[in-house]
Amino acid sequence: DTAVSQTPKYLVTQMGNDKSIKCEQNLGHDTMYWYKQDSKKFLKIMFSYNNKELIINETVPNRFSPKSPDKAHLNLHINSLELGDSAVYFCASSQTDTEAFFGQGTRLTVV
Amino acid sequence: QKEVEQDPGPLSVPEGAIVSLNCTYSNSAFQYFMWYRQYSRKGPELLMYTYSSGNKEDGRFTAQVDKSSKYISLFIRDSQPSDSATYLCATTIKAAGNKLTFGGGTRVLVKP
Numbered sequence: 001d002t003a004v005s006q007t008p009k010y011l012v013t014q015m016g017n018d019k020s021i022k023c024e025q026n027l028g029h030d031t032m033y034w035y036k037q038d039s040k041k042f043l044k045i046m047f048s049y050n051n052k053e054l055i056i057n058e059t060v061p062n063r064f065s066p067k068s069p070d071k072a073h074l075n076l077h078i079n080s081l082e083l084g085d086s087a088v089y090f091c092a093s094s095q096t097d098t099e100a101f102f103g104q105g106t107r108l109t110v111v
Numbered sequence: 112q113k114e115v116e117q118d119p120g121p122l123s124v125p126e127g128a129i130v131s132l133n134c135t136y137s138n139s140a141f142q143y144f145m146w147y148r149q150y151s152r153k154g155p156e157l158l159m160y161t162y163s164s165g166n167k168e169d170g171r172f173t174a175q176v177d178k179s180s181k182y183i184s185l186f187i188r189d190s191q192p193s194d195s196a197t198y199l200c201a202t203t204i205k206a207a208g209n210k211l212t213f214g215g216g217t218r219v220l221v222k223p
Contacts, residue, residue, distance in 0.1 A: 004154075031209060040119075041197055043155070043213040056210050090154055094209055102147075102154035 003027050004103040006091050012109045013081055021076045021106045023091030031055075032074040033092040033100065034066060043090070049074055081110045114138055117200055117214030126223050130187035134200035134214045137181065141202035141212070144176050146185045149197045149216065158198075159185065190221045 004025045013019050025032060033056075034046040048056035049068045063079040074091060088107050094100040117134045124130055132146075143162045147155035159174040161167045167174045175184040183200055200214040 035211075041149075041199075041216040041218075043199065043211075043216075045210050045212075048210060092154075099157050099160065100209070100211060102156070104154050105152070107152075 002103075004091055004093055004101050006089075006103040006106050008106060009104065010107050010109075012111065015081055015083060015110055017081050018077070018079045019081060019108070020078070021089055021091075021108075023074045023076070023103060025072055025091075025093040025101070027093055027095070027101060029093035029095040029101075030071055031094050032068065032071070033094075034074065034076050035090040035092060035102075037088040037090060037105070039087070047074075047076075078108075081108075083110050086110045112137065113215070114212050115200060115202060115214040118217055119215055121218040121220055123220045123222060124190055126190060126192060126221055128190050128221075130185075130190045130194065130219055130221070132185040132187075132198050132200070132217050132219070134183045135181055136183070136202055136212075138202075138204075138212075139178075139181065140204050142205050143203045144174070144183045145201040145203075145211070146172075146174055146183075147199040147201060147213075149199060151196075155199055187219075190219075192221050192223050195219060195221045 031050045033048045037043045047066045052068045088105045091103040092100040115136045145160040146158045149155045164178045171188045173186040197216040199216045201211045
């Protein structure tokens with residue numbers, strides 16, 4: 001019974017394409033996040049939603065647009081993909097101020 | 112300069128040894144401190160968290176925070192090959208929407 005699940009796990013696509021990554025959590029948490037992990041393993045927050053409301057929007061290109069249809073789901077849509085977008089994208093959720101539960105990641109490769 | 116600095120390693124130790132991991136941070140406003148473990152091709156999983164200076168123990172793991180020096184540590188006693196992973200320190204400010212700021216991770220290899 002996966003707590004935070006992302007689909008797809010792997011995504012290979014060409015430059016210029018538009019793609020989406022989906023995330024669902026069954027923990028009943030109010031807050032969901034998108035993090036990006038680069039090739040050097042550096043993990044950095046992109047967005048945070050609390051009860052479907054955007055509360056954190058780090059310096060991320062406009063090509064990235066999160067959408068939260070309800071508090072259990074947070075999707076990430078990326079337009080006009082670039083080579084530099086290749087990374088592992090992690091969805092996470094939390095209820096308390098500290099413990100964030102992460103999904104297994106989506107490995108995006110732009111060719 | 113990154114807000115949280117962490118030696119990338121790799122750190123290679125024999126089975127049974129003590130693993131010592133460290134991070135330094137620059138923002139004195141950070142209130143909570145965490146250690147996550149990440150196995151290859153998996154998501155990070157929380158190991159330890161603390162909000163005060165001092166030590167916190169959980170089984171073979173001890174987290175240590177020194178707010179005056181802005182220094183956080185994780186010690187793993189009696190290390191096992193299954194402890195081989197990347198360890199990430201993270202901090203957060205309660206008022207910042209639980210935004211976690213991570214170190215770059217230290218890769219640990221425990222050899223049998």
